[in-house]
Amino acid sequence: MDYFEAVSRLHLLHGISFIVYWLVGVLLAAALSLVAAASLIVIPAALIRIHQAPKNIPWAGLQNKKWFPKLRACLREMAVGRAAVEEGYEKYGKHGKAFIIPGLHWNAVVLPPSHSDWVARQPENVLSSNKVLDDTMGLQWLVHGPTASSVRDFTVLRRDMTRQHIKLSHHILDEIKHAFDEELGSGTEYHKVSASNLCAKISFRATNRMFVGLPLCRSEAYETDVTRWTTAFGTCTLIMRFLIPKSLKPLFMQFVALPTKLVQWRAVRFIRPRIRQRLGVLKHDKTLGNSLENVQKEKEPNDMLQWIINANAAKDNPRELEPGNIAGKMLFFNVFATGTTSTVFALILCDMVSHVDATALIVQLREEADQYMPLIMEDGSAARHMMKTDSVIRETLRHNPMGAQGLLREVVAPSGLTTPDGLHLPKGTHVQSVVSGMQRDVNIGGAGVDEYDPLRYWREAQRGEVSKQLSASQVSDRFLSFGLGKHACPGRFFAVNSIKLMLGHLLMTYDIEPLKAKPEYTVIGEGLIPSAKTMVRLRRRSFTT
Numbered sequence: 001m002d003y004f005e006a007v008s009r010l011h012l013l014h015g016i017s018f019i020v021y022w023l024v025g026v027l028l029a030a031a032l033s034l035v036a037a038a039s040l041i042v043i044p045a046a047l048i049r050i051h052q053a054p055k056n057i058p059w060a061g062l063q064n065k066k067w068f069p070k071l072r073a074c075l076r077e078m079a080v081g082r083a084a085v086e087e088g089y090e091k092y093g094k095h096g097k098a099f100i101i102p103g104l105h106w107n108a109v110v111l112p113p114s115h116s117d118w119v120a121r122q123p124e125n126v127l128s129s130n131k132v133l134d135d136t137m138g139l140q141w142l143v144h145g146p147t148a149s150s151v152r153d154f155t156v157l158r159r160d161m162t163r164q165h166i167k168l169s170h171h172i173l174d175e176i177k178h179a180f181d182e183e184l185g186s187g188t189e190y191h192k193v194s195a196s197n198l199c200a201k202i203s204f205r206a207t208n209r210m211f212v213g214l215p216l217c218r219s220e221a222y223e224t225d226v227t228r229w230t231t232a233f234g235t236c237t238l239i240m241r242f243l244i245p246k247s248l249k250p251l252f253m254q255f256v257a258l259p260t261k262l263v264q265w266r267a268v269r270f271i272r273p274r275i276r277q278r279l280g281v282l283k284h285d286k287t288l289g290n291s292l293e294n295v296q297k298e299k300e301p302n303d304m305l306q307w308i309i310n311a312n313a314a315k316d317n318p319r320e321l322e323p324g325n326i327a328g329k330m331l332f333f334n335v336f337a338t339g340t341t342s343t344v345f346a347l348i349l350c351d352m353v354s355h356v357d358a359t360a361l362i363v364q365l366r367e368e369a370d371q372y373m374p375l376i377m378e379d380g381s382a383a384r385h386m387m388k389t390d391s392v393i394r395e396t397l398r399h400n401p402m403g404a405q406g407l408l409r410e411v412v413a414p415s416g417l418t419t420p421d422g423l424h425l426p427k428g429t430h431v432q433s434v435v436s437g438m439q440r441d442v443n444i445g446g447a448g449v450d451e452y453d454p455l456r457y458w459r460e461a462q463r464g465e466v467s468k469q470l471s472a473s474q475v476s477d478r479f480l481s482f483g484l485g486k487h488a489c490p491g492r493f494f495a496v497n498s499i500k501l502m503l504g505h506l507l508m509t510y511d512i513e514p515l516k517a518k519p520e521y522t523v524i525g526e527g528l529i530p531s532a533k534t535m536v537r538l539r540r541r542s543f544t545t
């Protein structure tokens with residue numbers, strides 16, 4: 001290599017390193033500008049909210065910081081949400097006092113437990129749940145149409161799903177068996193699997209068997225697209241809530257929503273042809289002069305897709321029957337249904353296998369599953385008799401609820417609202433209740449409620465302490481894991497039944513090793529999920545191969 005070649009190579013090398021440095025520099029500068037821009041928006045917005053918060057209510061989560069404690073608490077919200085709620089409950093809530101919980105999106109007044117029933121009874125035009133749903137989920141930007149009120153119409157869940165899911169139990173169980181077989185194979189060797197990944201897979205399949213039926217619920221591509229959509233949707237709602245001020249939303253959300261819309265378009269490509277085909281049948285029936293009620297119900301598929309089509313057809317607004325709106329509703333229901341059911345299923349599994357007497361507990365639950373699960377194929381309601389399993393589900397929901405707080409509402413009455421103990425909340429105030437701390441509070445639930453005791457509800461009933469066992473889907477102001485009042489979770493009956501079927505099948509079919517220590521749970525904001533690293537060991541029981 002001569003001198004000139006060496007020099008030109010050196011130049012080339014310098015040139016390449018220059019471009020690399022330049023690119024890194026540009027990227028760094030872009031990242032810094034983004035952070036600066038975000039701070040310019042986020043910090044002033046937080047300061048305004050701090051200024052607007054009621055002055056006579058104490059704050060939780062300030063951590064005794066000397067400089068800008070409230071601002072720092074607001075900015076920390078994503079990292080320490082659950083701790084702040086629990087600290088506030090210990091200091092104020094359990095003594096019947098309200099407190100403020102800091103947040104980047106809004107600061108909320110957390111009312112004491114004695115107010116939960118009162119909150120749940122307030123009409124929508126005074127204390128709104130819909131407004132909170134719109135603001136946290138960006139309904140007018142991120143999901144289907146034609147209107148936000150149509151998106152918020154959950155009649156299909158409250159009416160059709162609640163009535164039909166028991167009739168569909170044998171299909172759901174068939175899907176659960178199939179999904180477990182796919183995940184764990186047919187051999188009798190031990191498998192070490194992530195509890196949360198396993199529960200996510202099985203829950204998605206169980207739910208989507210009822211949503212879209214066979215064969216689509218088994219399509220890997222469909223599952224990937226739906227999961228991508230729920231993730232994109234979640235990410236976009238975070239950006240929308242924390243980074244974009246209210247006044248700029250109409251402008252910015254058009255762009256921020258684009259990736260979610262794109263992923264949504266991809267995900268609905270699987271459902272669209274089915275919708276078109278079913279709408280064709282509906283049109284044919286109508287032209288034959290059949291009224292909607294007379295459409296041959298026995299010929300219709302009994303699944304969520306059909307329930308949505310029928311409910312939208314009854315609205316007499318042609319836009320409700322656009323395939324994109326029908327498919328969009330189906331996808332949107334997945335946001336509510338799959339993540340929640342799988343997280344709770346995984347929490348129950350982890351609580352159960354790490355219980356001090358896990359072996360005896362598993363034996364008892366398995367006996368119950370052996371007795372009732374084989375009846376499901378003939379009688380979908382047989383799982384109703386699995387009251388020990390029901391107790392285990394309610395106990396995890398009570399002791400380790402997914403969300404530390406609940407009953408999220410906004411005061412929308414123009415003159416504000418005054419609580420029973422005289423606290424005036426101006427229009428625009430966000431209120432909520434503590435779920436986790438309250439449900440473990442011995443002063444409310446009695447001695448021992450701070451402990452996890454899986455068969456507590458079943459035992460209470462056996463001892464005659466209650467006339468009827470409290471079931472896992474029964475809400476009250478002492479059990480807020482599914483909310484309370486008009487907006488209480490419409491999916492809870494289906495969720496509890498599916499978890500019973502999943503847990504029942506697992507215990508009947510597999511040996512599961514108890515865990516030696518309590519598993520780690522991951523806290524995100526105020527939410528609780530089992531860590532994906534928590535592994536359980538399972539093997540097919542030999543006589544079931």
Ligand code: HEM
Binds near residue numbers: 340341402480487
């Ligand atoms: C174990 C699983 C689940 C848990 C713990 C859960 C929990 C909750 C909670 C706490 C609320 C708020 C209630 C309130 O503010 O009063 C809620 C609302 C809701 N849930 Fe669930 N949920 C679960 C499963 C499901 C499923 C399977 C579906 C649908 C298939 C669903 C659909 C909804 C809907 C649509 C709402 C909003 C209701 C309204 O605003 O009127 N959930 N859920």
